[in-house]
Amino acid sequence: MLDxxxxxxxxxxxxEASAFGLLYDKYQPQIYxxxxxxxxxxxxxxxxxHQVFLSAWQSIEKYQHKGFPFSSWLYQISRNKVIDHxxxxxxxxxxxxxxxxxENDSEIEKIExxxxxxxxxxxxxxxxxxxxxxxxxxxxxxxxxxxxxxxxNKPQTTIRVxxxxxxxxxxxxxxx
Amino acid sequence: xxxxxxxxxLSGLRTxxxxxxxxxxxxxxxxxxxxxxxxxxxVTVKSVFDFLRVAAVxxxxxxxxxxxxxxxxxxxxxxxxxxxxxxxQKSLMTEADxxxxxxxxxxxxxxxxxxxxxxxxxxxxxxxxxxKILTGEAPTSTTxxxxxxxxxxxxxxxx
Numbered sequence: 001m002l003d004x005x006x007x008x009x010x011x012x013x014x015x016e017a018s019a020f021g022l023l024y025d026k027y028q029p030q031i032y033x034x035x036x037x038x039x040x041x042x043x044x045x046x047x048x049x050h051q052v053f054l055s056a057w058q059s060i061e062k063y064q065h066k067g068f069p070f071s072s073w074l075y076q077i078s079r080n081k082v083i084d085h086x087x088x089x090x091x092x093x094x095x096x097x098x099x100x101x102x103e104n105d106s107e108i109e110k111i112e113x114x115x116x117x118x119x120x121x122x123x124x125x126x127x128x129x130x131x132x133x134x135x136x137x138x139x140x141x142x143x144x145x146x147x148x149x150x151x152x153n154k155p156q157t158t159i160r161v162x163x164x165x166x167x168x169x170x171x172x173x174x175x176x
Numbered sequence: 177x178x179x180x181x182x183x184x185x186l187s188g189l190r191t192x193x194x195x196x197x198x199x200x201x202x203x204x205x206x207x208x209x210x211x212x213x214x215x216x217x218x219v220t221v222k223s224v225f226d227f228l229r230v231a232a233v234x235x236x237x238x239x240x241x242x243x244x245x246x247x248x249x250x251x252x253x254x255x256x257x258x259x260x261x262x263x264x265q266k267s268l269m270t271e272a273d274x275x276x277x278x279x280x281x282x283x284x285x286x287x288x289x290x291x292x293x294x295x296x297x298x299x300x301x302x303x304x305x306x307x308k309i310l311t312g313e314a315p316t317s318t319t320x321x322x323x324x325x326x327x328x329x330x331x332x333x334x335x
Contacts, residue, residue, distance in 0.1 A: 017207045024203055032194040046194060050202045057206055113188070116177075120185045121192075139186035167179060174177055 001069040002026050009070060013060050020057050027071050028053065030141055031078055037136050038082050040125045048085055052078050068150045071143075075151035079133060123173045131166035138163055 002008060002022065011019035031052055036045035055077055056063075063073055124132055133152055137143045138159075145156045152159065305323055 021203065021207055024206065028199060028203075029193050032199075033190070033192045036192060036194075037189060042195075046198050046202070049194065050206070053202070053206050054209065057209070113185075116181075116185050117188050120182070121189060135186065136189075139183055140189045142187070142190075167182065171177060171179070171182060174182070 005070060006065050009060075009063065009065055012057075013063065020060065023056075023070055024053055027069075027074055030071060031074050033140065034075065034136050035078055035082060037121060037124050037140065038132050039085060040122060044085065048078070048081050052081050055081070066150070068147055072147055072151040075133075075137065076153070079129075079152075083129070119174060120170070123170055126173055127166060127169055130162055131169055134159060134162045135166045135170060 005023075008019045008022050012023060028049065032045055032049040035048045035052070036042065039045055039048065052074060056074060063070075124135060127135065130152065134148060137148045137151065138145075143151075145159050148159050149156045154162075302322075
C-alpha cells in the first residue's frame with residue numbers, strides 16, 4: 001500500500017490527475033502481471049490493463065476506502081475485464097496462445113528454471129477462473145487472505161479452500 | 177513437481193512486467209483523458225448547482241403553498257364559525273337545557289313568592305282589620321273580604 005494512500009485516493013476522487021498518476025505507477029505492474037498471467041498474451045494484457053486503469057479513473061467516485069489497498073478494487077475491475085475479454089475473443093486467443101507456445105519452446109531449452117516458469121505461466125490460464133485469481137494473488141503477488149477475500153468478494157475460508165484446489169489442479173496440469 | 181517448488185516458481189513470475197514504453201504511453205493517455213473527465217465533471221457540478229438552485233426555488237414555492245393551504249386548513253379547523261364551540265349543536269342543547277332548568281326554577285320561585293306574598297298580605301290585612309275593630313277605628317282597608325261584607329251589610333242596614 002502507498003504511504004498516505006487514503007489521501008491520494010481522496011485527491012484522485014477530487015479529480016486530481018497527478019494523484020491518480022501515483023496510484024497508476026504503484027499498481028500498474030501488478031495489475032498487468034495479473035492480467036498477463038490470466039490471458040497469456042502480452043499485447044492483450046497491455047490493452048486490458050489500459051482499460052482497467054481507464055475504467056478506474058472514470059469511475060473512481062464509486063470507490064470506497066475500507067482500509068484495504070487500492071489494488072483490491074483494481075483486481076475486481078481486472079477480473080471483469082478479463083471475463084469480458086474471454087467472452088468476446090476466446091477463439092482468437094486460443095490460436096495465438098498455441099502460436100506463442102511454439103515460439104517459447106526455443107527459449108526455454110536454454111535455462112531450466114526459465115523453462116519451468118514458462119510452463120507454469122502457460123498452465124495458469126488453463127485453470128478455472130477463480131483458481132487463477134487465487135494462485136496469482138496468493139503466490140505471485142503474495143497478498144494476504146484478507147486482501148484476496150476482499151478482491152474476490154468471498155470469505156477467507158473459501159479462499160483457503162480455493163487455494164488448495166488451485167494448487168492441486170495446477171500440479172495435475174503440469175504433470176500431464 | 178513438489179508444492180514447495182511450484183510455489184517458488186510462482187513467486188518467480190513476479191518478474192513479469194509491462195514494457196516501460198507501453199506503461200508511459202498508457203499513463204499519458206489515461207491522464208490526458210482524465211482532463212476531459214475533469215472538465216466534464218466541472219460542467220456536471222455546475223449543472224448540478226444550477227439544478228439545485230431551480231430545485232431550491234421550486235421547493236420554496238411548494239413549502240409556501242403548503243404553508244398557505246396548511247394555514248387555511250388550520251384556521252378552518254380551529255376558527256371556522258361552523259366549528260365554533262359556541263355553535264356546536266350538542267353544547268347548544270346542553271346550554272338550552274340548563275337555561276330551561278334555571279327558568280323553571282325561577283318560575284317556581286316566582287310562583288312560590290307570589291303565593292306567599294298573597295298569603296302574607298291576607299294575614300296582614302286580617303291582623304290590621306282585627307286591630308282596628310278592637311281599637312274602635314273603622315278599618316280603612318277595603319281589600320279584605322270581611323271588611324267588604326261588613327260594609328255591604330252596613331249599607332243595607334242603613335237603607
